Amino acid sequence: MIEVRGLSKHYGSTTAVDDVTFTVKPGMVTGFLGPNGAGKSTTMRMIVGLDRPSAGSATVNGRPYAEHRAPLREVGVLLDAKAVHTGRSARNHLRALAATHGIAKARVDEVIALTGLESVARKRVGGFSLGMGQRLGIAAALLGDPATLILDEPVNGLDPEGVIWVRTLARHLASEGRTVFLSSHLMSEMAQTADHIIVLGRGKVVADAPVHQILEMAKGTAVRVRAPRSEALAELLRGDGVDVTADDGGRLRVTGITAPRIGELAASTGLVLHELTPLEGSLEDAYLALTQGEVEYHAGALPPSPDGSFPTAPSATMTAPTSATGGTR
Amino acid sequence: MTTTTTAPTGPATAERSGLSFGGVLRSEAIKLTTLRSTVWCFAIIVLVTVGLAFLLAATFFTPAPLPDDGVQAVWVQVGTLGITFSQLVVAVLGALVITGEYSTGMIRSTLTAVPRRIPALAAKAIVIGVATFVVGLVSVLAAAFLPAGILAGNGAEPDFADPAAYAAFAGGALYLALIAVLSLSIGTIVRNSAGGIAASLGLLLVVPGVLSLIAAITSTEWLQNLSQFLPSALGNVLYAYPQDTGPVPDGIVALEPWQAALWLFAWVAVAFATAAVLIKRRDA
Numbered sequence: 001m002i003e004v005r006g007l008s009k010h011y012g013s014t015t016a017v018d019d020v021t022f023t024v025k026p027g028m029v030t031g032f033l034g035p036n037g038a039g040k041s042t043t044m045r046m047i048v049g050l051d052r053p054s055a056g057s058a059t060v061n062g063r064p065y066a067e068h069r070a071p072l073r074e075v076g077v078l079l080d081a082k083a084v085h086t087g088r089s090a091r092n093h094l095r096a097l098a099a100t101h102g103i104a105k106a107r108v109d110e111v112i113a114l115t116g117l118e119s120v121a122r123k124r125v126g127g128f129s130l131g132m133g134q135r136l137g138i139a140a141a142l143l144g145d146p147a148t149l150i151l152d153e154p155v156n157g158l159d160p161e162g163v164i165w166v167r168t169l170a171r172h173l174a175s176e177g178r179t180v181f182l183s184s185h186l187m188s189e190m191a192q193t194a195d196h197i198i199v200l201g202r203g204k205v206v207a208d209a210p211v212h213q214i215l216e217m218a219k220g221t222a223v224r225v226r227a228p229r230s231e232a233l234a235e236l237l238r239g240d241g242v243d244v245t246a247d248d249g250g251r252l253r254v255t256g257i258t259a260p261r262i263g264e265l266a267a268s269t270g271l272v273l274h275e276l277t278p279l280e281g282s283l284e285d286a287y288l289a290l291t292q293g294e295v296e297y298h299a300g301a302l303p304p305s306p307d308g309s310f311p312t313a314p315s316a317t318m319t320a321p322t323s324a325t326g327g328t329r
Numbered sequence: 330m331t332t333t334t335t336a337p338t339g340p341a342t343a344e345r346s347g348l349s350f351g352g353v354l355r356s357e358a359i360k361l362t363t364l365r366s367t368v369w370c371f372a373i374i375v376l377v378t379v380g381l382a383f384l385l386a387a388t389f390f391t392p393a394p395l396p397d398d399g400v401q402a403v404w405v406q407v408g409t410l411g412i413t414f415s416q417l418v419v420a421v422l423g424a425l426v427i428t429g430e431y432s433t434g435m436i437r438s439t440l441t442a443v444p445r446r447i448p449a450l451a452a453k454a455i456v457i458g459v460a461t462f463v464v465g466l467v468s469v470l471a472a473a474f475l476p477a478g479i480l481a482g483n484g485a486e487p488d489f490a491d492p493a494a495y496a497a498f499a500g501g502a503l504y505l506a507l508i509a510v511l512s513l514s515i516g517t518i519v520r521n522s523a524g525g526i527a528a529s530l531g532l533l534l535v536v537p538g539v540l541s542l543i544a545a546i547t548s549t550e551w552l553q554n555l556s557q558f559l560p561s562a563l564g565n566v567l568y569a570y571p572q573d574t575g576p577v578p579d580g581i582v583a584l585e586p587w588q589a590a591l592w593l594f595a596w597v598a599v600a601f602a603t604a605a606v607l608i609k610r611r612d613a
Contacts, residue, residue: 049444050437051612066444070347077441085364085435092363093438099356100442102346140438 001026001179002047002148006056009042009203016042018203019056024181026147029174031194031211032183039203040183041079044152048077060148072101076141078151081133086126090117090136093125098143111139116165130157138166148179155189167193223259225252226275233271237262251275353448357456361426370422371460375468377418378411382472385410386480395485398572404487405494405570407480408473409501412568415468416533416561419461419505423512424525426457431520440613447605450517454510454601461509465502469568473498493571500586501568507593508533508560514600517608533561554582560596563589 002024009017017039024030034040045051047058049066057064060075068074084093094108112121115135120128125136134157141149151170155163170193174180184190190197190211197214199207207214227233230252234244242256254262259278266273346352361367385407395403427450430436443449473494477487487494508529515532516525537559544552556562566589577583584592 045612048441050440052610070345071444072442073345073347079437079441080434083434083437083441085360085429085433087364087366087429087433088360089363092359096356096359096363097438097442099359100352101348102352 001062002058002060002150002181003062004043004047004056004058007043007046007053007058008055009039009046009051010054015203017046017053020200020203020205021056022198022205022208024179024198025196026179027174027177028195029170029180029182029193031190031197032181032200033187033190033197034183034185034200034206036185038200040185040200041152043200044077044079044150044181044183047150048075048079050079070101070144072097072103072144072146074144074146075148075150076144076146077149078134078137078141078154080152081130081137081157084125084133084136087124089122089124090128090139091121093136094139094143097140101144103143107143107145111142114142115139131159131162134158135162138169146178149173149181151180151182153184154182155184155186163189222279223254223257223262224275224277224279225254225262225273226250227252227266227271227273229271233266233273236265236269236271253279348443350448350452353443353452354455356442357449357452358460361456361460364429366425366429367422367460370418371464374411374415374418374464375471377414378468378472379475381411381414382407383476383479386476386483389480389483389485391484397488398570400485400487401491401494402570402572403485404473404477404480405497405568407476408469408494408498409568411468411472412465412501412505412564415465415505416508416564417530419465419509420512420529420533421526422461423457423509424516424529425522426453426513426516428516428520428522428525432522437613446609450601450605450608454513457513458506458510462502462506465505466499469498469501496586497568497570500590501564503590504564504567504593507597508564511560511597511600514597514604517604518600532559537561550580554580557582557584558592560593563593563596567593 004020004022004024007017007020008015020039020043032040032044042051046053047060047065048071049064059065060068065071065075084090088096091108091112094111095105097103098105098108112118115138117132117135117139120132125133128136134154138151138154141151149170151166154166154170158166167189170180170182174195182193194211196210197207198205199214225233230246230250234246234252237252237254237257238244242254245253247253259276263273263276389403389407427436430439439449440446473487477489480487511532512525512529515528516522519525519528537556540552540556540559543549544556563584566584567586571586
């Protein structure tokens, strides 16, 4: 259980985190979403006492992090895959951390096995790829077998296999009743991992709701339809809040009506459908809608297209900045 | 790399041990000994100190037999000659113990594990201080005893049962240990490897020269006295063989070894306290 109350952080005249209040509950995965520079990392650092809040408080399991008798056993943290001395081996890094809490060597080997680092455990961390560094960071977070896990951008730099592994791990940890709090700037990632989502934009909480509610916030859930006689179908569907746009390939993007209803209408008039797909990317739309105007660093002059989405594919817009996940200083 | 797609977590360890200062000490000892730079630095200290001792012993020449305390002074000189060099290595090592963590980001792991922070800094100071003392003592004693036969052959046969000589050897090791902790504190204050090393070496090498130069030009007594309280000058008092060199000129300070030790401790205490306040207060 993480409780954040009125937390703020100012750097001179810049406000990184602005009066943020939320609760992260045990037994589920809570996603912490926001564009780069929204204040996610700063908030997480304040929770574990690395940064001093300008105002407000953060407690973990009822107490400020620093006041726990065994902090690593209460909270496991991955703030930054590079929080490791590059001249030390992965195993020695974990041994040094474990020693502070009298955690047995056996547990060190356990987390090394758990994160699939056996083959590189005795190599110096300086030569690690971002993905291996990420695994080492997760190993360090799991070291104390903590009831609460705070993971900042855990899938950053991982290969697809690794991404699935983190997702499975997060879900598993939550199913054991632990509090799992992980940040990402990738909406699609959160959609598959989180039960609850807190969206941060420009240091403020923009949304704090279960995933399905965040999904419902998507303006106009869209359905993709392919039909041989697409113009006739478009004619049939159009009107009364229903919007139909056709793309180059003759596919229709329909908003304002559910997929079953489209199917029923097509059947009743004998029109053949080749595809009828409710679009999953709508979570991305919800995210964009929520954080619009809250993004600190825009990618440049990309004028929004008439339907409110970016002219490029939404997923590309969201996944492009993976290599540049900043926020860390 | 293998990937564990199932995600078992480790069984909850039976005994839930907590954060303890002993644990933090062990952690810092592991950190110090698992970096190659430490091993190299300590090896270089021993090699150079012993090497210089052999050089001095082999080239030592006296036209007339020395008085007893003169022989002892030469012997102590042979053992402690390398300290001039060792202090620089130790200053670099002391600074790197903390600035290496700042430059790599390791400090965030350290301070997450020890969120009260000052125990982590104190443990670093104890570990680097004790390790440096031990290595310093080994290097000085090796440098004193290994070439003793050569020295005796050149007309200076040391008295191995002289407590004053051992006090000087121990003083040398203590000096090195305190320089390491002083440098660690400076490194904590500046949080930057280049800055920390430059500041520490500057204090040891540059400041004494500048002060004595100005003192010589202006022939001001107080500046001359002030330079007696610089760490390197205090160290010289600590590891020199105490000889009766006649009366001290009026108005010039001459410190006893125990006084020099106290002043060195004062330097370290002030620097460490500043470092402790800053590490506690600043964002990591």
